[in-house]
Amino acid sequence: MDFLELLRTATAQNDSMLCVGLDPDPERFPGAWRGDARKMYDFCAAIVDHTADLVCAFKPQIAYFAAHGAEEQLERLLQHIRCHAPQVPVILDAKRGDIGATAEQYAKEAFERYGADAVTLSPFMGFDSVAPYLDYPGKGAFLLCRTSNPGGDDLQNQRLASVPGEPLLYEHIARLAQGPWNRNGQLGLVVGATYPAEIERVRALAPTLPLLIPGVGAQGGDAAATVRAGLRAEGPIIVNSSRAILYASTKENFAAAARAEALRTRDALNAARARTA
Ligand SMILES: O=c1ccn([C@@H]2O[C@H](COP(=O)(O)O)[C@@H](O)[C@H]2O)c(=O)[nH]1
Numbered sequence: 509m510d511f512l513e514l515l516r517t518a519t520a521q522n523d524s525m526l527c528v529g530l531d532p533d534p535e536r537f538p539g540a541w542r543g544d545a546r547k548m549y550d551f552c553a554a555i556v557d558h559t560a561d562l563v564c565a566f567k568p569q570i571a572y573f574a575a576h577g578a579e580e581q582l583e584r585l586l587q588h589i590r591c592h593a594p595q596v597p598v599i600l601d602a603k604r605g606d607i608g609a610t611a612e613q614y615a616k617e618a619f620e621r622y623g624a625d626a627v628t629l630s631p632f633m634g635f636d637s638v639a640p641y642l643d644y645p646g647k648g649a650f651l652l653c654r655t656s657n658p659g660g661d662d663l664q665n666q667r668l669a670s671v672p673g674e675p676l677l678y679e680h681i682a683r684l685a686q687g688p689w690n691r692n693g694q695l696g697l698v699v700g701a702t703y704p705a706e707i708e709r710v711r712a713l714a715p716t717l718p719l720l721i722p723g724v725g726a727q728g729g730d731a732a733a734t735v736r737a738g739l740r741a742e743g744p745i746i747v748n749s750s751r752a753i754l755y756a757s758t759k760e761n762f763a764a765a766a767r768a769e770a771l772r773t774r775d776a777l778n779a780a781r782a783r784t785a
Pocket residue numbers: 529531569601654655656657698699700722723724725726727748749750751752
């Protein structure tokens with residue numbers, strides 16, 4: 509099944525717009541696991557097993573694994589998800605962006621080595637840095653558009669005087685992704701829950717693209733405002749929360765506590781959807 513079909517199926521089956529982010533930090537692991545980077549797989553697999561029926565996607569953040577030389581654990585984690593939650597798509601958060609020849613290697617890493625269903629990319633180097641990912645039929649690619657961090661303003665909110673209509677950079681990215689860059693319908697956009705007005709603007713410019721929206725939970729983004737701004741009949745949203753779910757408890761009951769927090773977040777998103785319908 510391709511990424512969009514998987515997303516549709518998981519969203520419907522689990523009645524969920526929630527993506528659980530898998531950002532394992534050994535310093536926050538429970539009990540005897542604390543500080544032990546060899547437990548990343550075990551920690552994340554427990555989170556997956558306790559939340560797979562509540563989510564529309566999982567989003568492992570590659571940096572947390574690579575920082576500890578734990579790429580082999582990330583490979584095993586993706587195998588685990590394919591085996592135990594095959595209905596849930598995996599978005600590898602890698603934010604890659606490089607010249608075409610190198611991008612081919614990054615695409616191979618994401619889709620062949622790890623078997624991810626989608627990947628996050630920086631569009632800063634232009635279309636030829638994105639194209640190699642689109643050579644993988646059915647795989648998704650989410651372009652950073654208006655990110656959740658305050659520093660996103662530094663570049664993304666700059667006006668492009670040389671482009672007709674003088675859009676802001678993030679508006680230009682949204683237009684390119686909805687239009688000429690989206691050759692095979694594989695593109696989506698990353699927009700931060702911390703900026704609902706910008707989500708609304710992106711949605712107006714990209715009415716049908718899936719939006720990956722990090723920033724609820726630990727970053728304080730408003731779940732209800734996110735749903736109002738981003739969700740449309742033809743435009744799905746994938747709302748990510750990582751730390752607030754992973755570290756809902758730092759005790760032995762961490763997986764059950766993660767489930768409770770995932771359930772609470774999923775239901776808050778669904779309640780907002782019901783109010784906007
Ligand atoms: O604009 C962006 C793009 C990506 N992220 C990533 O999402 C998660 C957020 O984690 P929380 O713990 O829920 O804050 C993390 O992996 C980031 O690298 C983002 O936050 N903002």
